[in-house]
Amino acid sequence: MDPAHDIRTGQAPPALSRSAFSARYQARFFDPRFRAEQAAIERLEEIAWRNYCDARKAPLTEPAGDAFADPAYELSVEWKQARERLLAAQQRQRDPATRSRVLVVCSSPRNDGTCPGEVSKTWRLAIVTREVLQAESVEVDLLDLSRLSSDFDLRIHPCKGCVSTAQPLCHWPCSCYPNHELGQVNDWMNEIYERWTAAHGIVLLAPVHWYMASSPMKLMMDRLVCADGGNADPTSTHGKNVAEAKALELRGWGYPKHLRGRAYGVVVHGDVAGFESTRRALCDWLDWMGLIDAGPMARLDRSIGYYQPYATSHAALDRDSGVQEETRNVARAVAQAVAAIRAGVSLAPDSGLMPPRPK
Numbered sequence: 001m002d003p004a005h006d007i008r009t010g011q012a013p014p015a016l017s018r019s020a021f022s023a024r025y026q027a028r029f030f031d032p033r034f035r036a037e038q039a040a041i042e043r044l045e046e047i048a049w050r051n052y053c054d055a056r057k058a059p060l061t062e063p064a065g066d067a068f069a070d071p072a073y074e075l076s077v078e079w080k081q082a083r084e085r086l087l088a089a090q091q092r093q094r095d096p097a098t099r100s101r102v103l104v105v106c107s108s109p110r111n112d113g114t115c116p117g118e119v120s121k122t123w124r125l126a127i128v129t130r131e132v133l134q135a136e137s138v139e140v141d142l143l144d145l146s147r148l149s150s151d152f153d154l155r156i157h158p159c160k161g162c163v164s165t166a167q168p169l170c171h172w173p174c175s176c177y178p179n180h181e182l183g184q185v186n187d188w189m190n191e192i193y194e195r196w197t198a199a200h201g202i203v204l205l206a207p208v209h210w211y212m213a214s215s216p217m218k219l220m221m222d223r224l225v226c227a228d229g230g231n232a233d234p235t236s237t238h239g240k241n242v243a244e245a246k247a248l249e250l251r252g253w254g255y256p257k258h259l260r261g262r263a264y265g266v267v268v269h270g271d272v273a274g275f276e277s278t279r280r281a282l283c284d285w286l287d288w289m290g291l292i293d294a295g296p297m298a299r300l301d302r303s304i305g306y307y308q309p310y311a312t313s314h315a316a317l318d319r320d321s322g323v324q325e326e327t328r329n330v331a332r333a334v335a336q337a338v339a340a341i342r343a344g345v346s347l348a349p350d351s352g353l354m355p356p357r358p359k
Contacts, residue, residue, distance in 0.1 A: 105145065
């Protein structure tokens, strides 16, 4: 089959009309305090409209250079800078002289700067995790995804599913954002990619939201798809050229796992149900990406305040010394696994086997 003849189209909606674009743009300035600058806002809107019409996704580009398949291809300056940070982070991570580093991810969307005005139980367990890792002389990078709810205009934009068109179309790091044509900026993922890359181990702490992971966690997970098989050379597909990407995959693609070999632990908590299935899903995802679990004690799911009022859930955590100590064991297990992996001890008995279906 010729991949150039197997591209399905017809779903995209029509472009916004000028009036619809104006309404969407002006909504950012609803606050009456902006009214004194209405003329300036309209001038900026006109520039944004022209950028939208001209599909000006990446306004600053430069030739890719000799490290790429097509050195003359114009790559986004922002993407190249993100790539350079990832390469530097990977170099630090592989340097045996560096301290062991664990990324601790608090995936609750709540903190005391959001509308509830109270920290989450996930945050409290993340602090417990950090304390144990630091006591083990591990450097801790605490990633608090609740900042998506409390920081000004900080985003994790949704994954567009490029990988489902062809794996090489999914670039590592993601090249879908920023998209200045659509105002899709302030995307947090380039920093998050760097933090995952720099880590020797990962601990995910997750509340259950409607039988599954929270929305900040899921946004991060989806955007990490490029770490599993992603294409580190966008010039090989000349950006988002679908036919080229399909042909490249069909010629044979290695599906590189850019984060493989890092140790992981998972702590999932809920109040009634869903914590077991969420823990399994998170562990399955990390396994698939080639991370290595730190043992049975590093995979924890528990209820806190089972069928008790939400209003007393922090008190329930105070009383639950068991779940606190189990969380400490997750941290200890990951610290031990990181030390073993860095010492050259294989924790994965099947590490020398090649999958017959690498996707």
